[in-house]
Amino acid sequence: MSKSVQGMTVHTLGTGGGPIVSGSRAGTSTVVKVDDAAYVIDCGMGSIRNYRSSCAWPDLRGIFLTHHHSDHIYDLGSFLVTGWQVPGESFSRPIEVFGPGRPSRVPALDAEHAVQIDARVAGRAMTATTEVVDALLDKVFASDICIRMADEGREEPHNWVIAHDIEIPAAANADPVEARHPQMEPFEVYRDELVTVTAILVDHRLCFPAFAFRIDSAYGSVVVSGDTAYSENCIRLARGADLLLHEVMDLQAILATFPDGPTRDGIEIHLRESHTSFDEVGKVAQAAGVGQLVLHHIVPNTPGAADVQKMQQVASLDFDGPVQVAEDNDCFVVPVVPEHETQLEKAEATA
Ligand SMILES: [Zn+2]
DSSP states (O other): OOOOOOOEEEEEEBBBOOEEEEESSSSSEEEEEETTEEEEEEEOTHHHHHHHHOOOOOGEEEEEEEEEHHHTTTHHHHHHTTTSEEEEEEEEEEEEEEEEEEOOOOOOOOOHHHHHHHHHTTTTTOOOHHHHHHHHHIIIHHHHHHHHHHHHHHGGGGGEEEEEEEEOOGGGOOBBTTTOSSOOOEEEEOOOSSSSEEEOOOOTTTTSEEEEEEESSSEEEEEEOOOOOHHHHHHHHTTTTTTEEEEEOOOOOHHTTTOOOOOHHHHHHHHHHSSSTTHHHHHHHHHHHHSSSEEEEEEEOSSTTHHHHHHHHHHHHHOOOOEEOOTTEEEESOOOOHHHHHHHHHHHOOO
């Protein structure tokens, strides 16, 4: 039987959550493949290596960043520079990068908190995705790029990477202090002949903007939650999708890995209010009516610290469909092939 490349699949390049380096999971990253085209969502630490295990450079069309937390963008520079004109290992077309624009101010819980935050960050500014890409190509990797242009005859890398700041529709009335995840409708971010990508703002506490993405193709639909607490917007985006890839956290398990101290208290509030617990995530999938729930962005990500069997079992209590906890380099077919059809195919293959 010849190997078909037609169809829609999801490959988990990195399933660990948080800025802690894990010995067992790469940082959050997912590739959705539609026929021979690859669309990457987030670029966590170590994901570049797993991308190359499941995809080829010429297939890459787009990179979509849910938000600018470091654990979602550590490998962005690796993606941009590694696929740039290495013989036989290169982009076949300019790749497009979509991500958050620069917020109008540093996000805060309310007006009073905003004053404290302004004093604390002391003039620091946040950056837009276009600025991050420019900084990588024109500052961080500038020496490498100049040398390779001079030495190997490579072309201008900006011709191969086109960055976009995702524009939030004005009708949403989103604001980094007053309304970080207002009730809104999903909006289109990208479209080509194979996919449409839509986005919505989710609730990642002070991380603004933070998006969930949905990729629709002729084969089916996949939603990636991004980092979020239980989010009605995420449910709205995921309605009827074939596969929901959702973040998950075991708060007590991650707290058990931290020593006592003031930073532990700060991070406990951040974690509690900006992520989704394993006993809430099944409710998201059920409310959205998705076909399958896959858990990733596992927190804690250190080897053995999260009881993934417990996560799977508890999430299953609230959701009628199948629940799986992803490991790195797992592959999920969209839409899910029912068990009896897989058995039938196996029987036919061996007949
Ligand atoms: Zn985050």
